[in-house]
Amino acid sequence: MKKLILIVAALMVAFAVLLPLASRTPDGIQELTKESGNQQRPAWNGLMANYSIAFSDPYVSTLVAGLLGVGIVLIASFALGATFSQKKKPQSANKS
Amino acid sequence: MHIPDGLLIPINPTTHALNIPDTAVLIGTWAITVPFLVYAWKKTKSTYSSSFASTLAILSALVFVMQMLTFPVAGGTSVHILGGTLVAIILGPWAGMLSMTLVLGMQAVFFADGGLLAFGANALNMAVIGSLSFFLVKLLAGNSHSGKRFFASVFAATFGAAVLTAVLTGVEIGVSQAFANSGGVALTVPTMLGVYGVEGLVEATLTGFVATGLMVALPRFQHTVLAGINALRGKDIP
Numbered sequence: 470m471k472k473l474i475l476i477v478a479a480l481m482v483a484f485a486v487l488l489p490l491a492s493r494t495p496d497g498i499q500e501l502t503k504e505s506g507n508q509q510r511p512a513w514n515g516l517m518a519n520y521s522i523a524f525s526d527p528y529v530s531t532l533v534a535g536l537l538g539v540g541i542v543l544i545a546s547f548a549l550g551a552t553f554s555q556k557k558k559p560q561s562a563n564k565s
Numbered sequence: 566m567h568i569p570d571g572l573l574i575p576i577n578p579t580t581h582a583l584n585i586p587d588t589a590v591l592i593g594t595w596a597i598t599v600p601f602l603v604y605a606w607k608k609t610k611s612t613y614s615s616s617f618a619s620t621l622a623i624l625s626a627l628v629f630v631m632q633m634l635t636f637p638v639a640g641g642t643s644v645h646i647l648g649g650t651l652v653a654i655i656l657g658p659w660a661g662m663l664s665m666t667l668v669l670g671m672q673a674v675f676f677a678d679g680g681l682l683a684f685g686a687n688a689l690n691m692a693v694i695g696s697l698s699f700f701l702v703k704l705l706a707g708n709s710h711s712g713k714r715f716f717a718s719v720f721a722a723t724f725g726a727a728v729l730t731a732v733l734t735g736v737e738i739g740v741s742q743a744f745a746n747s748g749g750v751a752l753t754v755p756t757m758l759g760v761y762g763v764e765g766l767v768e769a770t771l772t773g774f775v776a777t778g779l780m781v782a783l784p785r786f787q788h789t790v791l792a793g794i795n796a797l798r799g800k801d802i803p
Binding site: 473495496510518 | 568572609618633634644672677734743746752
């Protein structure tokens with residue numbers, strides 16, 4: 470568990486440092502959609518559309534949304550992991 | 566690389582008629598993806614113990630963060646790392662598929678990054694194809710567990726997965742009503758291929774170094790949770 474917290478903390482710090490370097494230009498699909506001009510408003514806009522949350526500073530806004538996202542992914546992973554039922558660790562018989 | 570919901574529309578909002586190509590893509594991609602996900606879940610559930618959750622969580626969080634950090638390519642567009650091959654090499658193909666699907670699901674629900682209706686397509690393009698590229702690594706690498714041949718195998722599989730993802734995404738959106746009057750697949754496939762071909766080269770190089778490094782750095786069979794690595798060393802594929 471301690472290892473997990475350390476790795477996740479390191480990941481979050483790396484994310485915070487690298488985020489300002491992330492590109493803000495649209496991706497391939499967004500660019501194509503703009504060209505076609507045919508996109509409809511989607512029915513569902515998510516809770517934090519465009520990875521932003523109510524902060525005026527775009528860096529803080531995306532950072533907080535991203536950190537919340539990491540938390541959400543961790544919770545969902547543990548929920549999924551709880552359904553794994555094998556008692557033995559995989560291939561533990563071969564542990565040298 | 567995530568297809569949004571407003572692009573593939575089953576019902577035309579003005580004429581209220583059924584958009585046949587869009588509906589076919591949505592239903593077709595769900596129909597291909599769901600059996601893969603059910604198989605992946607059953608296989609993972611019976612092979613891994615619940616203590617595997619923390620490894621799954623770390624890799625999923627890593628993919629989430631990597632996909633947020635976009636980098637620019639030519640033509641004013643940007644790309645993100647896909648991550649499917651790397652996750653499959655570490656966790657094994659089926660657990661990797663679940664990890665990728667979970668990330669895509671959270672992106673769609675909480676961030677509207679990729680549509681809910683289009684989730685079948687996005688999961689097929691990124692989770693299914695990325696994870697299945699594990700088998701290409703295994704096939705190409707043969708008995709080579711490190712060194713040049715292993716690196717080349719990882720490189721080829723990662724690049725191949727990125728190219729296939731780009732082509733498939735291009736076809737899925739290209740046949741839709743949205744591009745009916747603006748070039749269709751003749752516009753979308755080359756564009757996606759151009760953008761994600763560059764991304765594929767970058768990702769393949771990174772994945773090659775990380776995977777080769779892990780094979781060298783981790784002692785043989787000590788790391789029971791890294792089932793993908795073990796499978797590449799000749800154990801059964803989990």
